[in-house]
Amino acid sequence: MPGEAHISCLFPEILAIIFGYLDVREKGRAARVCRAWREASYHRSVWRGVEAKLHLRKANSSLFPSLVTRGIRRVQILSLRRSLSHVLQGMPNIQSLNLSGCFNLTDIGLANAFQHEIPTLIVLNLSLCKQVTDNSLWKIAQYLKNLESLDLGGCSNITNTGLLVIARGLHGLKSLNLRSCRHISDHGIGYLAGLSGETAKGTKQLEDLVLQDCQKLSDNALMSVAKGLLKLNNLNLSFCCGITDTGMINLSRMPSLRELNLRSCDNITDIGIAHLAECGGHFTTLDVSFCDKVGDASLGHLAQGMYNLTNMSLSSCQITDDGLGKLVRNLRSLTTLNIGQCVKVTDTGLALIADNLPRLRCIDLYGCTKITTVGLEKIMQLPCLSVLNLGLWHKR
Incomplete structure (x- = not known):
């Protein structure tokens, strides 16, 4: 009706607020309606916190400039058929990189991508990248010194040497996932805790540690955790069959520890729970x-x-x-x-x-x-x- 305001009359700032409530697909559709909507949809507030999900296949010269313009700093790579270096070159302020399940990612591919320091990158997910070894951790510790979260779940080639590298170079790490890293033993946890005496300060800021299905761990690992990781809030020991009731004594004395997962730890009995409950x-x-x-x-x-x-x-x-x-x-x-x-x-x-x-x-x-x-x-x-x-x- 005459005199009624149309949506096209809204200020770009108002449109940006509205677009911010849309899911990622709808944001993209809104950008194709008209020039005014496209400009409003590129406002950084619209894309705050969004993680771009990409298939790295053929070259696309406009992809990364478009992501940077919208202020997107979190990326998940769904499939990797091009060099990872294209991502890091195109997004110099990247904050989070998720490579989970990129089975063809190798140490060489990571080495080619990590050629200089990336101070903005604080989250790296390499879970199920089964070709990744300790060699990649040398590069990560050298160039990603501000890393706060590292997921190595399912990276079955990681060993205690890799944990030593982490303990020496990633002192700001707050979250570490080592699920099914079956070569990890008590000695490696000692590195993380800074108790090895091999010039490794350790990851003293760790708050979240996943050791699920690390079959070589024993109660000695929990002694190291209790002595060195004094800020630990969440510990996952599920399927760690080498953990026994004795180890619970150390965990009960960690006042920072809030969440504990002992799922399918076959050697935990009523006695271990009594130790936990004591303190x-x-x-x-x-x-x-x-x-x-x-x-x-x-x-x-x-x-x-x-x-x-x-x-x-x-x-x-x-x-x-x-x-x-x-x-x-x-x-x-x-x-x-x-x-x-x-x-x-x-x-x-x-x-x-x-x-x-x-x-x-x-x-x-x-x-x-x-x-x-x-x-x-x-x-x-x-x-x-x-x-x-x-x-x-x-x-x-």
Whole structure:
């Protein structure tokens, strides 16, 4: 109608605010509507925090200038058929580079790309780049000195020598993922902790460390972690079968440690959980799923010592309604409780949960074969519950 404002009359700054709420694909479509929208869509605020996902195939002279103009500094390479150096030359202020799953990436390819210091790059993901070896870590430590996050998950050729290189050169590292780096041993963790005495200061700023499926690690590695990595907040030891109850003594004395994953650590028992709980008031998240030597006694220890827990995973543990009762009566701040495949839990246990955990938002009951609609009705009355996983549960 006459007199009504049309969207084309909006100031570019207003259009940019609107475009900022669109997903990446819609942002691109908006840029093709008209010249005014194109100019507005190139405002840096529209693309703040966006990660460009690229297939590096044939040459495209306008690609990187376009990304730089929009202020995009995070890139994920989905497939790599050209030299990686094109990315780093085209985006001199790159902040995050994700190469996860680029199976054809080699040490030579990384060496050609990292030829000078890149002070802006703080996040590098090389997970599942299976041809990468310790040789690449020399280049990374030399030219990416400001790196804060390094993901080497699945890089099975990385050894303790590579960890020594990291400990010598990447002192600002806050997050390190070494999942399935099966050559890593206690000695390598000693390097990271700065305890080796080989002129390696260590990664003293580490807050997040993933050691999942590192089969050569023992309790000695945890002693090094406790002595040297005093800022560690999150530690993942899942599937580390060499870790035992003794190692839990050291972890319980790390006041910075908040989240601990012991999933499928077969040698952790009720005794280890007792060690953790003795000084465990600092923990907020604990996962002991598939630790089949953890039972009701552990829940009693947790109830007395880990009074700040909000997330608890006990899937497939040997627990009963009695143990659950001890846990939920004392840890009333729990928001997530995973008890899937705990086949001894019945409606009585669900009633105890419903009566004592008013803040519960998420519960996993997959494979709990002894529960019925009676118990579920009680659970579903919880005021904050938003996620309920029943899996293949059949109505009884």
